[in-house]
Amino acid sequence: MNNQESFDVVELIEDIFERRGADSYLGEDVTMSQHMLQAAYHAEQAHAEDIVVAAALLHDIGHYTNEFPEDYLEQGTDNFHEEAGARVLRPWFPERLTDCVRYHVPAKRYLCAVRSNYYASLSEASKQSLELQGGPMNTQEVNSFKANPYLDDIVQVRIWDDLAKCPSTVTPDFAHYKPVLQKLVSLD
Template sequence: MNTTVIDRIFSIFNTFGDIHYGEDVSQIEHILQSAHLARQDGASEALIAAALLHDVGQFLDDAGKAAEEKGIDARHEISGAAYLTPYFPPSVTDPVRLHVEAKRYLCSAEPGYREGLSRASELSLTLQGGPHNPQEMEDFLAKPGAEDAIRLRRYDDLGKRQDWPVPDLESYRPLLESLLLR
């Protein structure tokens, strides 16, 4: 069984989890809150896993640091999905790959959405190409996983509360193990 990949992912999160990347909460608080919001929303197990894993790419090749310190979009959603693809099904990796594009979509599709973004999300939006144009919106909605990516994006946006106690990382191990590709 590939449970060692879960150990590697948890090690990455525990090593880099105290980083804030411009947010009011640490990265570990953010991912745990995002996953908890997905659980509270009754999301599928795959979408809960995606919410937990959506920012793993921030820690690969210092992608998050590149965005924060150098103003470069290191495309953490792409590197994160690529890292996860050998181990998890598309129902997990597609929303991870599309969660940034979902933000761009929502900025165009939903009046007032952009105004609710955190400072860090607003900065990264500019680096990531800004709001979708009408053709990009249509193309995005046609992609597999787009609807789940929109749901993930909402968990991502809301998972930034200070001093919110949520279940710990280890509580997600059985869920991740159940989703591993065999």
């Protein structure tokens, strides 16, 4: 990938958290940075591996793909933030992380199909968006989703995503997670 050495993606992500973090998270009582930091915090509390903590932190970065340099984006950007997020991260981060980002919306459709009490646990906004996202998966979709080697991580990130909507949850700030991202970038 061009210009990778001269471009510090972690600095860009930090900048996005600082400048755009106060954006509202539509339909929820937390800001975007609170939401993403809370997802990472829940992952950390569950003793998840660093790569999965980082996936939780970055799962909604696809709302900010316009912040990434244009030459890293393919033509025809769509509105699917999960796919867009995975695409802009993939040049720097391992597939295990980007699959958690890419599939965090399908994971909601999956969990609605396979866990009877899951739908009731969703926020109202999340219940409403489910229909636009295709509703619960059918059997064929469930079976193909289960074939993903990172299924457990993807499901966990989704569950932390759902939990990360509480205005009273106190989390570390971005600086706490920055070294984790830096380590993952240098590993890939």
